[in-house]
Amino acid sequence: xxxxxxxxxxxSIQEGENATMNCSYKTSINNLQWYRQNSGRGLVHLILIxxxxxxxxxxxxRVTLDTSKKSSSLLITASRAAxxxxxxxxxxxxxxxxxxxxxxxxxxxxxx
Amino acid sequence: NAGVMQNPRHLVRRxxxxxxxxxxxxxxxxxxxxxxxxxxxxxxxxxxxxxxxxIDESGMxxxxxxAEFPKEGPSILRIQQVVRGDSAAYFCASSPQGSSGANVxxxxxxxxxxxx
Numbered sequence: 327x328x329x330x331x332x333x334x335x336x337x338s339i340q341e342g343e344n345a346t347m348n349c350s351y352k353t354s355i356n357n358l359q360w361y362r363q364n365s366g367r368g369l370v371h372l373i374l375i376x377x378x379x380x381x382x383x384x385x386x387x388r389v390t391l392d393t394s395k396k397s398s399s400l401l402i403t404a405s406r407a408a409x410x411x412x413x414x415x416x417x418x419x420x421x422x423x424x425x426x427x428x429x430x431x432x433x434x435x436x437x438x
Numbered sequence: 439n440a441g442v443m444q445n446p447r448h449l450v451r452r453x454x455x456x457x458x459x460x461x462x463x464x465x466x467x468x469x470x471x472x473x474x475x476x477x478x479x480x481x482x483x484x485x486x487x488x489x490x491x492x493i494d495e496s497g498m499x500x501x502x503x504x505a506e507f508p509k510e511g512p513s514i515l516r517i518q519q520v521v522r523g524d525s526a527a528y529f530c531a532s533s534p535q536g537s538s539g540a541n542v543x544x545x546x547x548x549x550x551x552x553x554x
Contacts, residue, residue: 359542368442368529368545369481414480424471424533424541425494428480 332415332429340437345402347432349415350395356418358391359426360400363412372400372413407438440465442546443512444530450552457517457524459549463532470513471543472505475527487513520553527551 331350339345349358357376361369375382375391375398382389388401402409412433416426443462451457463470469488473481483497487507498505502520507513517524527550531543 361545368547369531369543370545371542374542416481418541423494424469424486424531424543425483425497426481426541426543427483428473430478430480 332413332432334432335430336433336435338435338437339405341405341407343405343436345405345409345434345436347400347413347415347434349398349400349429351398351415351417351427351429352396353417353419355393356420358389358398359416359418360387360389360398361414361416361428363414363431365411369414402434405434405436407436410434410436442467442530442532442544444528444546444549446549447547448550448552450554451520452554453521454519457520457551459515459517459528459530459551460512461515461530461532461546462512463530464544467532467534467544469533469541470507471531471533472513472515473529473531475529475548477526481529484515517551520551522553525551525553 333348359374360372362372363369373384373389375389386403391398412431414428414431416428442464445460471486472484475481485498485505486494490509502518504516527548529545529548531545533541
């Protein structure tokens, strides 16, 4: 069964605006991670939030985690054209094994 | 530090042929993972290996697919008698040994397999 469900599937905004992406999952997790993928490239790790954390910041990124609702959100503030990419949440439900369950991703387009 | 190296980047095979995908993990990493990404989808876990050991292959199809990570050399994902449904991007990732607390994966750029 699909662990990570993301919405929206696609998001188009103007440079300078904020982008919010949401992720829902089904089982208990150890941690949740967000990755970015530029077209035709591999994934790049952005940020990790543990199950006992509620919010985390890294530069222009803010991640929240609500384990009671089994959901997470990724906020990118003051977006730039270079932020255009697909963003995936991934849950680690198996005890830090590296066996991550990925969502289908949100495709973000930031227009200059 | 060259990161995770995968080759070939693009591979075209006809139905029934074999595909071999190679992955050299990041220097200092001894855990290797293979994921598959179908068009417009997220990544799906296939297999987790350490040197000379398959730790978890629960995501591997039972037939035609195999993976190894020998003592010397890269990890190999082998697909025998390929079919059109095998067309996908195959990503390798690695992580350090004994990474306690959480596993953050470093991904390669992927190998894109097209089956004609």
